[in-house]
Amino acid sequence: MENNIHEDCGVALVRLLKPLSYYQEKYGTWRYGLGKLYLMMEKQHNRGQEGAGIASVKLNTQPGNEYMFRERAEGPNAITEIFGSANRQINQVVKENSVFVDSNLQEVPFAGELYMGHLRYSTTGKSGLKYVHPFLRRNNWRAKNLCLCGNYNMTNVEEVFEELTRQGQCPRIYSDSYIMLELMGHRLDREVERNFREAKKQGLEDQNITRYIDEHVKMENVLKTTMKHFDGGYVVTGITGSGEMFAMRDPHGIRPAFYYKNDEVVVLASERPVLQTTFDIEYDDVQELKPGTALIVRSNGETVIKKILEPQSNAACSFERIYFSRGSDQDIYRERKKLGEQLVPAVLKSIGGDTRHTVFSFIPNTAESAFYGLLDGFKKHVIERKIERIESLGHTPTHEELLDILSEYVRCEKVAWKDIKLRTFITEGNARNDLAAHVYDITYGSLEPYVDNLVIIDDSIVRGTTLKESILHILDRLHPKKIVMVSSAPQIRYPDYYGIDMPRLEEFCVFRATVALLKERGMESILENVYKECLAELSKPREEMQNAVRDIYAPFSVDEINHKIVEMLRPEGMTTPIDIVYQSLDGLHQAIPNNPGDWYFSGHYPTPGGTRLCNQAYVNFFEKVYKTASTQSIDHNNAK
Structure with missing residues (x-):
């Protein structure tokens, strides 16, 4: 996607259902859960490169020992930093080649049964370590400790903030994450107190009350009284000091979440293939978390799915399928190819049906799947045209006639290349703009100058800045007869x-x-x-x-707007004809029927x-x- 639109964010959860000694014996390491968390986060690195964080909870610790751990870091290398730090802390306590005993790990950091990870892309402009997930709320009561992260953006933060302040609370930071932490923490406190009163009714005292609370906290109560206040798209995940783990999806299913459970682990991630690859499982083994529901793993390992809010109209994000999620998902790969194939008639019209003198290519890298679909569509078109030409001859074709007909094929080349990120910060003004214009390079000689059309597909055209400053200018160096820019997504209007x-x-x-x-x-x-x-x-x-x-937008057709876009984005001095072809809304929904959320194209917001x-x-x-x-x-x- 030109200009690299960012999304907030990626999540990963791991709950071990066996003692650590089980994983030591079967897999050769008690760090099995930590290792799987690392793999899940690396395989979702595409979802967040501004920061990352992890958290862990250790069950059955004795008073005086830490049981909740957290590491956070900023920057594109944050995953490496946080896991490097965690392992250094572990190695300071665990002696090399020491005999493994579960009790040996009581004082070892991150030697836990619950793990949570997060990858961050900021969508609010706020930066700094204090905005990197997970967020942690501490308390001397184990069950009141809450660690929270998620893939979300809330649209009514000011209303929830006013509600909290009306109640007398005083949140330290104005952001949806901190406000959610404080509200959910407040409701968790009330749930703990409910169990405290129940334990007292049963005549329990002292540590027996604590054990009762730890065993009877119901996170569904906390979620029901918290999430009803929020409007937005979200997957919210969390762990508590007493060993509760949860993940909840918004009632419209805007943001995605997938989970898997066997007798060893319960895991959740933002994308299906992450779980398939990390745990070597099949597509059907992975379940999608339904809108309005929560996956809850209790402190004893019992796993339940609870309805928290009533599901609303399906508005699962179509941009997830077009761009953000990994193309290795079998459904997403098929959908992206379909998006490309459906553009054949519009592209064919733009090039005047001249496939013999047209070269097809794509903007690296996320448009590649749609490019294959576009190629498939044109291959079918060319085959049909060959059949028609042979059938229309009315006689047995000669060798020369067959050669002329069968020699037609769909020509594709790797025309555009994306260079490494240029360090434009070293210069200013015009010099910086000149460097930015060289983000992409081309394969010289990949088409016949002034004869061949160039059709080049991208997954979307958003701001148009990269088109104007880099892509169109660099493609013009090939001297195509015409450039057709193709977007596998519809016009982004909202x-x-x-x-x-x-x-x-x-x-x-x-x-x-x-x-x-x-x-x-x-x-x-x-x-x-x-x-x-x-x-x-x-x-x-x-x-x-x-x-x-x-x-x-009502007074104008898509074509009228397209022509104006071309006029505005044409680099100064460029004379090569340019056309822009966008996916249609109908085409989008035909290709991606299960993710109908299209508000950025249609203006129909789900909330x-x-x-x-x-x-x-x-x-x-x-x-x-x-x-x-x-x-x-x-x-x-x-x-x-």
Whole structure:
């Protein structure tokens, strides 16, 4: 994806169901759980490269011994750093070649039965170690200790914050993660106190009360009283000091989660193939966590699935399938190929049916699967055309006729190459822009200049910056007869508020092109009308709001907007004809039928919070661009 849109985030859970001595005897190491956590996180590195963290809980410790451990780090090498630190801590306590006994591990860090990992991509602009998951809430009561992480973005943080402060709480940091930690921690406290009262009714005293609490905490009670307050897309995971583990998915199923259980482990990850590869299991062994439900592993290892919130309309994120998730998933690979194949008619129209003089390629690397689908579609088309030509001859073809017909094939080349990340920070201004223009390189001689069309597919076209500053300019060096840029995703028109960093309308080339068309055609009044409509919607109760921003696009066809995008993104001095072909919404849903969440394309948000934030985004845009311009004009006139 051009400009590398980021997503928040990836999660991994491991719950060992046997004593550590079992894994030592069977697998040759008691660090089995820690090793599996490392593999699961590395295989999800694509989901977060800004930071990573792990946490572990040790069961059945004696008072005076640590039982909850955490490591966090920032940067693209965070996984290596945190596991290196964990192993150094372990090696400081465990002597090499020492005889293994379970009791030997009482004081060993990260020698636990519960493991949780997180990979972070920021979607809020907030950085620093304090924003890296997992988040930890400490207490002297073991059951009140809570460690939390997740793949989520909440759209109503301010409302939950106000609720907490109304109750008298004083959260230290204003972010969805810390606010969720405090609210869930508060509800966990109440659950512990409920069990305390029950234990007292039964006549229990002292440590017997503690044991009763540890054995009877029900995380489903905590989740039901916590998550009902939040609007957003999420998979929230956590572990407690008493050994409870959980993962909950939002009621629309926006963010993904998959789990697997046998008699040795219970594990969960953000992607199915991560579990398949790490545990050498089959596709059908892995289960998808259903919307509104939670996977809960109790302190005794009992595993249950509990409905926490009523499931709502399915809005599983289609961008997960187009771009974020690993293409090694068999369903995702098939879906991405289908996205490419469905574009054949539109591409065929763009090149005037001239497949003999067309070279197909893709933008590395996530568009590769869609590229194979596009090739398959054109291969079928060429075969059908060969059959038609032979059948239309009306006689037995000569050798020369057969050679002419059968020699036609679909030509594909590795045209574009993505270089290593250039260190543009060493320069400024124009020099920096010049370096950025060389992010991609080309295979010289891969097509016949001024004769061959070049069709090149990407998984999406979002901001258009890389197209303008790098891709189109570098492709033009091959001197194609025509360049056809193909997006396997539809036009991205609206921001995302459920974990993908697409928060501002003005960042999208489709939105900018539409605004430019309104200005060109004397329709600027629509911009102000939509502004007023957005303000009106924002004054309504959240559940009644409609997305007024959709009216911006109503006057224009997709083709009209496409032509304007080409005009805006064409590099200065470039004369090669350019066309842009986008996937259609219908094509998207045909290729990805089980992930219908399409709000970034359609503007139909699955939750009220998303709709509200989209209306607010337009208000912010309009006031920044038009009210600022108006104020500057008044100031200028006053100065005169």
